[in-house]
Amino acid sequence: MARNKVRFIERLESSVIPLIQQEGADRKVTEFWPKVLLAVLKGISKIFAGVVWLRMWFFRIGVLRRWPLGCQVISVGNVTAGGTGKTPVVEKFARELTKEGRRVAILSRGYRRKEKPFLQRLFSSTDEPPLIVSDGRRVLLDSETGGDEPYMLASNLPGVVVLVDRNRVKSGRYATQKLGCDTLILDDGFQYQKLRHSHDIVLVDKTNPFGNGNLLPRGVLREGIHNIRRADFIFITKSDGNSEALRKRIRQYNNHAEIIECRHAPKCLRNVYGPETLDLTWLRGKRVVALSGIAVPQSFENFLRGYGAEIAECVRYADHHRYATQEVINVVNHTADLECDALITTEKDAVRFPRLTTTAVPVYYLRIEIEILKGADSFRDAVLHICFKDEPRGHRASAEPAKAAPAKPVTAQEKA
Numbered sequence: 001m002a003r004n005k006v007r008f009i010e011r012l013e014s015s016v017i018p019l020i021q022q023e024g025a026d027r028k029v030t031e032f033w034p035k036v037l038l039a040v041l042k043g044i045s046k047i048f049a050g051v052v053w054l055r056m057w058f059f060r061i062g063v064l065r066r067w068p069l070g071c072q073v074i075s076v077g078n079v080t081a082g083g084t085g086k087t088p089v090v091e092k093f094a095r096e097l098t099k100e101g102r103r104v105a106i107l108s109r110g111y112r113r114k115e116k117p118f119l120q121r122l123f124s125s126t127d128e129p130p131l132i133v134s135d136g137r138r139v140l141l142d143s144e145t146g147g148d149e150p151y152m153l154a155s156n157l158p159g160v161v162v163l164v165d166r167n168r169v170k171s172g173r174y175a176t177q178k179l180g181c182d183t184l185i186l187d188d189g190f191q192y193q194k195l196r197h198s199h200d201i202v203l204v205d206k207t208n209p210f211g212n213g214n215l216l217p218r219g220v221l222r223e224g225i226h227n228i229r230r231a232d233f234i235f236i237t238k239s240d241g242n243s244e245a246l247r248k249r250i251r252q253y254n255n256h257a258e259i260i261e262c263r264h265a266p267k268c269l270r271n272v273y274g275p276e277t278l279d280l281t282w283l284r285g286k287r288v289v290a291l292s293g294i295a296v297p298q299s300f301e302n303f304l305r306g307y308g309a310e311i312a313e314c315v316r317y318a319d320h321h322r323y324a325t326q327e328v329i330n331v332v333n334h335t336a337d338l339e340c341d342a343l344i345t346t347e348k349d350a351v352r353f354p355r356l357t358t359t360a361v362p363v364y365y366l367r368i369e370i371e372i373l374k375g376a377d378s379f380r381d382a383v384l385h386i387c388f389k390d391e392p393r394g395h396r397a398s399a400e401p402a403k404a405a406p407a408k409p410v411t412a413q414e415k416a
Helices: 002-021 032-061 086-099 118-122 148-156 168-177 225-230 244-251 297-306 325-337 376-386
Strands: 072-077 104-108 131-135 161-164 183-187 199-205 233-237 258-271 287-292 310-316 342-346 363-374
Touching: 072 086, 086 104, 086 148, 086 183, 086 199, 086 363, 086 376, 104 148, 104 168, 131 148, 148 161, 148 183, 161 168, 168 183, 199 225, 199 376, 233 244, 233 376, 258 376, 287 297, 287 325, 297 310, 297 363, 310 325, 325 342, 363 376
Parallel strands: 072 183, 072 199, 104 161, 104 183, 199 233, 233 258, 287 310, 287 342, 342 363
Antiparallel strands: 131 161, 258 363
């Protein structure tokens, strides 16, 4: 029953999302029911915009409170729903901060992980500790229990704590008081205002910066574009190093943030079921099937083509799709039937694959890392500033003591 529900939601997303992302779809769509759907979604998005504005106003005047934890809190997020390539940026920050001697914890909500039933969560104790995906020494939970991104980050970041809980004030306290962390990274934290941020880092996807300009559910915006004014650093992701038009648009809303351009650079191919690692040159002339369940599959597929692979077929599932064993077996066997050299997937998908002992063709995932194209000095400044080793040029200081302190409410006016 649960799997059928998930499949229904995924089918709904697959049919509705392309429609709501289409620019000017209200005018272009002529069929009656799609037009009615768009009108309804437009009305709901206006209500949603009002709720978002009211919530932020409550934080500004202090009706809703922000809680400090006496340490550096770095929020990495966006104003759109999905697809900006946030996880590699979180990984890069965590890796660099750890190199500089910080004890880092990543706090995640664990989007679409396997959770307890609603009623059980409703009556569970608020004192229940967060899920520890990694304690910095070992990975303790799988992707189904801890979530795709938390598990992936834990696997790639030895020495970094990864915690999952909806209440990130609680998980932040646990990280500082129980695990000795002095730097917290909020994964997808731009809208999470309950925890006081030292720095806000916002990601903007160059290929689709703000969707069609509408808020959810008519568009992909979580809040108005003007709210990027809260950002201290803005990463233009999926960039080619030439983003002047987008920079000018960003400057209309934020004239103080450092802007850093980066791309998601493929590094190698890794076997999903073994230790084998291949150079990307292996792809040249190879016939492959591309399998993905991510928000923007086109980027992944274009990477493969760019390295000379011939894609016989693109198999796409909804974002965060949880693969059944038979689904993967079917795709592997279909890849063999097409006489392809390999099945290629993404790293995020690979952590959701069931374990198989043998496969008809090799199954690899594409390892991606962030490569900074413009603003490397600004990125270095940000890391050093967080570590109290330097002051970013022309940027305001907002450092706090690195030891844990008893939490107390803080109004928006107190935020540095």
